[in-house]
Amino acid sequence: MEVEISRRKFLQGTVAMTVLGGTAATNLFSSEHGSGHSTSGHAPESVTTKTGTSKAEEVATLCEMCVNKCAALARVENGVVTKLNPNPMFPKSRNMLCARGNAGLQALYDPDRLKYPMIRVGEKGEGKFKRVTWDEAYDAILNGTDKFPGLGKILDEEKDNRSSMLFCAGEGMAEHTFKQFFQAFGSSNWLNHASLCLQTVVSGYGVTIGGYAAGDVENADYVIMAGANRAEAIVTPDTMDLFKRTKGRGAKLICVDPRFTHTAAKSDKWLAINPGTDLAFVLALTYVTITENLQNQAYIDANFKGYEDYKNSVLTNKYTPQWAEPITGIKAKDIYQIAREFAAAAPKAVYYPGRRSTFSKNDFQLRRAMAIFQAMHGGIDCKGGLVFGSKLKLGKHEGLEPLYARAEARAVNKVAHPEKGHSGYADCAIVSGGGSWVAWRNRYLEDKMPYKVRGMFCYKHNPMMNMPNVKKTAAMLKKMDLVVTIDTMPSDTVMYADVVLPECTYLERTDPVKTFGGVEPSIAVRNKVIDPMYETKPVIDILRGLTTKISKPLFEITKKYDEDVQDELSDGTEAEVYEEFDLTIPFKHSQEEINHHMVASVYGEEAAKELHHKGVFYPKMDKYYKQLAENKFQYYPEKEKSYQTHSGKPKTPSGKIECNIKNLAKKGIDPMPIWKDEYEFKVPAGKFKLLTGRHAQFTQSGTANNAMLRDLIGENFIWINKRIAEQKGINFADTIEVSSSIGKTRLKAYPTEKIAPTQVFFVHGFGEESNELSLAYRSGGNDNAVIEDIVEPVYGAAAMHETNVEIRKV
């Protein structure tokens, strides 16, 4: 989303700004269950199970039960949302709403949800809060209480160093709104989910082919799916393409995964690879491609940079299938066969880029090797290969990014004497926009920050559950002077807050309009379905209220310490200077007004109205959109689809596939993907490599308390190889303690042959410690209680599959 930013016009000599675009202390939530009152809507006490027969209203919205944002039509009867149905008009979700999407109702009517603003009255992490008014909550953030200091004191003591506050956010459409607050506030410390999620795949593909392209699995004839468990981890329309539509027309699917997953069960061939050795597998596929001359040489000649270097590296290092066999555990003959089959199907062949978090320390190089292998067969920016797609434009809206003279740069840890050519960062070579969460937290705990960071704002984010080493995250939250959380549920992280600002759920708010790129691009909107219940608010309203409270008092601190502002004041009026520091500016308009402007300014008033009504818009939708069969729709005619948007070329600045990136070498990173002995899969005797993953009916910790979904998966079980289980006398559902160097967790056993004797596995997102989550509390085991905080060396992503654990029956 594009934002028009205002920046210090006095300093820059330009005129910037343009258009739009009380109560008693309690152990809080439990005693309030079911007693909520709504400012506008009424709160039912439990899940609605009957839809009734009265005439219902339908409101177009977007699901927020996972990242995919499928389109839904919410059925509303007498102010109650009684059903969520798929909206067939959205090309991205194609008339589909999965089990989690249907369970969105329970997110709205969960009796445990946060209902009122609260401030801490007990010890940090104890979960003792008192209910306050919104104004009292904002006041506590500004002025503190007897338990914690406020922003005013912190910024005064830190002499207006705005970076003394950290801002962090989870994925979501309103993350953009929260980021507006971060930018206006003037901190340099921003951490989001990227380094706990897709950072290495996005960056690996980004630097190699110029973008994180999608695999066109609907049209591919051959798909290698390695480490992406699409049949289980997330079930979206492209999952259906892969397993229903694709198989139905005879495409071949190769699953490469240490575990026998549902994806493996549905594939033509399953290769049980040793964890962390996928890079060796791809290098061996590349070796076969080169030595058997299977590559698309014309494509390479026209579009590659540094290919000869890479070819020589692969050949001289002798990355043969025979070399790869003992490393990966995959037979050499299978590697030969797959390389040949992939080449025969190319360019309608996809090495699926995946959508998972970082597993191993070599993940960035793995993604580079995958992208190069894909490109060697010409399958870039083409039907059946990797597709960049196109994106529809949206108008701009107003933002604010003042320059505070006293704001320090991002709190990285520079090496005192960096080796020649090294970037000088101690934790990782490159600091991306989203930062490295684990490295940042650890630096903070070890007092290695270049200045004091005193507090944090946390939006829709649960680092207590989602980041390796829970004990360290708890210590970080305890050490912060001021923690403000904005959330819908009393998560483990919320329990460590000083001030809790309750956001309404996605069905009660309008979020920033979003453009969805792809082969069939469109714009879609999450409309408010019903008014917010209890005293909850959308984040934009929360930030409007907060900034109205804090903006002027914080400007007084800026006036006191900021020499540039003092100069400006001597040249102009205070009102003129303050205009550039007025934190309320990004939140002046309602989200509905902003969305309308962003669409109407590009496509006209009618388009904006149509989007609001139908939830989806793209030019010529009226003409193109057709129902072809009971559950089959046309969004774009075939010839109008954006299979190719870049003439089949990569989108890197050089216009070439980057095989040998010399600038990486300057930062101490291998310029080409190579294998190192340290990557080999090794597990000490008596230990097991811990693998983690996702479940199709459970979105990490976000749905942990959802009663509807807990009917489908109530707790996680640990997969233990059957023979190992027998040796240890472990039976199904026995309680197992899993321990590593950093902690322990407990969950029930699932002895199975679907995992190797050297590994154990359990699904992420269970085992919350917040006792305000009636269903999620201590249900199952928390993987991040045992996953060690191992940082991937390039972008500082959390490497999730590098931990060895012990297990014992208790």
Ligand code: SF4
């Ligand atoms: S895949 Fe399911 S949970 Fe995710 S957005 Fe779509 S319907 Fe919602």
